[in-house]
Amino acid sequence: MQTRLLLVDDEAAQRELLAGYLSKKQFDIHTAGSGEEALDQYHDHFAPVAIVDMKMTGMSGLELLARLREINPFIQAIVLTAFGSVETAVAAMKAGAFDYLTKPVEDLDELLLKLNKAVEQNRLVVQHKIMSERLAESFAGSEMIGESSGINDVRELISLVAPKEATVLITGPSGTGKELVARAIHALSPRAPESLVAINCAAFPETLLESELFGYEKGAFTGADRAKQGRFELADHGTLFLDEVGEMPLTMQVKLLRVLEERKIQRLGSVKEIPLDIRIIAATNRDLPTLVKEGKFREDLFYRLNVITIDLPPLRDRGGDILLLAAKFLERFSRKVGKEITGIDPEAAGILSGYNWPGNVRELENIIERAVILTRANQITGADLSGLSGPLSETTLSGKIAPIADIEKEHIKFCLDRLDWNIGLTAEKLGIHRNTLRTKIKEYNLTRQTQ
Ligand SMILES: Nc1ncnc2c1ncn2[C@@H]1O[C@H](COP(=O)(O)OP(=O)(O)OP(=O)(O)O)[C@@H](O)[C@H]1O
Ligand SMILES: [Mg+2]
Known part of the structure; x- marks a missing residue:
């Protein structure tokens, strides 16, 4: 050769x-x-x-x-x-x-x-480069965690579509694992030895997106002082992952549609046609049919992409997967920070299961990472999860909110100690009658601290 x-x-x-x-x-x-x-x-x-x-x-x-x-x-x-x-x-x-x-x-x-x-x-x-990429991909492919029926359906669909050439559209809210699914499909496909080239359509302004995708010849525009291959070409024989495809500007949608139909491209500034052998996987967290109705997404492109759809369920609908994922992340992060954390206590498990996870798996990953860093115990406790906002379940509330009487008792004791147990003055400051104060002292069993 x-x-x-x-x-x-x-x-x-x-x-x-x-x-x-x-x-x-x-x-x-x-x-x-x-x-x-x-x-x-x-x-x-x-x-x-x-x-x-x-x-x-x-x-x-x-x-x-x-x-x-x-x-x-x-x-x-x-x-x-x-x-x-x-x-x-x-x-x-x-x-x-x-x-x-x-x-x-x-x-x-x-x-x-x-x-x-x-x-x-x-x-x-x-x-070396090919090997390290392949390793990263196969790692991602095997790392899909979950036993819920939603995730099992997703897994089954992945193994069905991976060997085919069909275009796949992955939908689902933010942080549900769309990119993970795209990588798994590529890793399980006959194209696995070739590259998976990803592009985030939301990350580039329109003109840059075009030159990123199509590449250009030297002199195609000001600043193009050398030729560059676009992502379409780089993905030749492999897979192109169009992430956040719902954010693609309409003019680019037309150009993408043409590529999907003709399977060839021209670099910017060139008339030479370059034939392409690529598989397309697209993902979005937007509802494309709604965007189509609003005129923001081309209907013909939608049908081109939507040959097979894999829809990822939100984390809150995956039941026991929350704790499975939490355990996996716990293991990973405690190894990373070098702490020996053995598990999640029942209160913390209750909080995790009851939370509604607007940021899905990515949010869970972040919360566990923070808890691992914060915790002083060898388990994750409710206190390590204090950052979780949103609606709280009953289990979350118990043990967290003090009854009024406890607060009253603490407050009266605090004032008495500060004012040297002067009953008249303390009652006046608290805005209650001195007899009421005496009753409360008895009721709460308060005694003067003698140092
Ligand atoms: N089933 C799963 N098992 C293990 N890890 C997962 C799973 N789903 C998602 N993750 C992890 O959660 C994080 C978010 O996943 P990913 O980036 O694939 O989500 P996404 O849907 O593409 O999010 P976005 O819409 O914000 O781009 C990643 O770190 C990913 O590895
Ligand atoms: Mg993503």
Whole structure:
């Protein structure tokens, strides 16, 4: 198999010498006489390895190296420096060059040796990246917790749709696990070895969203000083996750619909059509049919996306899952902060089960993390959950609200102690008759503290 190699040098003689030698050694060589020319070509051949002369007229080798690494962070470059210019070699290595050679290159075997190492290094870093992503994905896939019928239905749907190519729309309130489901579908699909590329449609203003999705050619707009692949292209052969699709502006919806129908795109500033093989998963916490009625979401796009819908139930409808999830989060966070916390006491369990969880699983995760940090006991107690607002259940109230009599008793005792048990003065300050005060002292069994 041939490896693509980018060879940049402004001296034609040196270029031809190297190209002539290396083309016999399993390299598919793309030459350029300047940094500008190299960048121009680069997005068309995307070579994993490069030989770059440091001293060129126009763009310097160092700058070119930086630009190439922006486009392809895995590129491994061997730089050519003038004999004796150690500084340049050091700067190039700092900027991420893989190795260097001094010019003129006479020992071609040494060059070949270094190039082969660079190819191997490229293979390793790319492999490492793929592995770590795959690990993260499979982890997410296996981590769906819950035994409620709602979550079991979701699990069943995931395993049904994952092997298919169909577009999936995931709906449900904020924090219910929509992204988790999207990752699980991808991880269980035949596309799992390829990437899952996510984009949050709400996170970009309209024009940026378009260039993020479609990519652009150099010079497509002011500031586009190099070509960039969009997320559609990056997701080729894999899955594209369109998060918060309900927030997509109408003009972008039209463009997305076209891509879904034609399965090809053009980068901004280009007429070249790039065919796409992608699977789409979309998610939203908005009610799309309502948005359609209000004219904020295109009906045709809605039907395109809504081939299969997975609707996530709010956490409060998942019964026992609340405590299952809480136990899992407890385990995770106590390991993280290094505390040995063995469980959740009955009062705390009552509070968690009775709360209505407007922020769903994400809120539960946050509450448990905070409780683990706060608690001084080896269990999570009701007091560690004091931040939970919203309607309180009866179990939550008991033990938390003091009866009036307790407060009255404490208050009278406090005043008497402050006023040195002067009955007349204390009664006056409390706004009651001194006889009433005497009765209360007896009733509450108050006695003067003698120090
Ligand atoms: N069933 C579950 N088991 C374990 N963890 C879960 C589950 N559901 C959600 N989570 C966790 O809760 C958090 C929120 O989930 P996620 O980001 O998938 O929700 P979302 O629906 O996409 O939220 P939003 O609408 O706010 O984007 C994540 O940390 C996720 O790992
Ligand atoms: Mg989300």
